[in-house]
Amino acid sequence: MIGKVFMVMPCVLGLVGGLWTCGGSQQIKRQLLSQEEWTTLRNEVRELIRPDCGSCHTSSLATAKPGAIRVFDLVKEDWAASMSAEQLQGFQRRASGSVDEEDVRKIDVFLGAELARREVSNQMPDEMQ
Numbered sequence: 320m321i322g323k324v325f326m327v328m329p330c331v332l333g334l335v336g337g338l339w340t341c342g343g344s345q346q347i348k349r350q351l352l353s354q355e356e357w358t359t360l361r362n363e364v365r366e367l368i369r370p371d372c373g374s375c376h377t378s379s380l381a382t383a384k385p386g387a388i389r390v391f392d393l394v395k396e397d398w399a400a401s402m403s404a405e406q407l408q409g410f411q412r413r414a415s416g417s418v419d420e421e422d423v424r425k426i427d428v429f430l431g432a433e434l435a436r437r438e439v440s441n442q443m444p445d446e447m448q
């Protein structure tokens with residue numbers, strides 16, 4: 320409990336200061352994957368987070384929240400594409416809390432590939448909301 324509070328503190332201070340990097344979480348390492356690896360991992364991560372995040376972030380469910388769907392919608396194949404780089408960082412923090420260590424690594428690799436892909440194709444501005 321106390322450990323958790325100390326992890327959260329730098330995040331809160333960072334947000335107040337306008338910084339998005341958070342003391343408790345690691346930077347997402349950008350690394351491209353092949354198209355096939357990337358789509359496989361994207362589907363895996365979607366299933367990993369569905370139990371904890373799906374209720375609000377799935378537009379086909381009665382429990383869906385409009386604000387949550389705008390951020391990401393698990394009904395979509397390319398469900399992470401709608402998130403800004405900052406939201407992906409927030410996603411990593413939230414999702415990491417609800418899966419085990421091995422799956423945290425999967426999520427990090429996926430998010431790193433998503434960010435790297437955007438840099439390469441250069442189609443997605445950083446400030447998207």
Ligand code: HEC
Nearest residue numbers: 368371372374375384386387390405406409410413414417
């Ligand atoms: C009880 C409903 C609910 C659940 C469950 C939920 N979310 Fe959300 N989420 C929302 C809503 C509503 C918003 C939009 C909030 C806003 O407009 O500020 C949101 C926004 C977000 C954002 C963008 C804001 C930010 O913090 O950067 C991220 C990322 C996110 N959710 C990730 C997740 C993840 C990952 C999970 C599962 C671990 C999850 N959410 C589970 C309702 C939910």
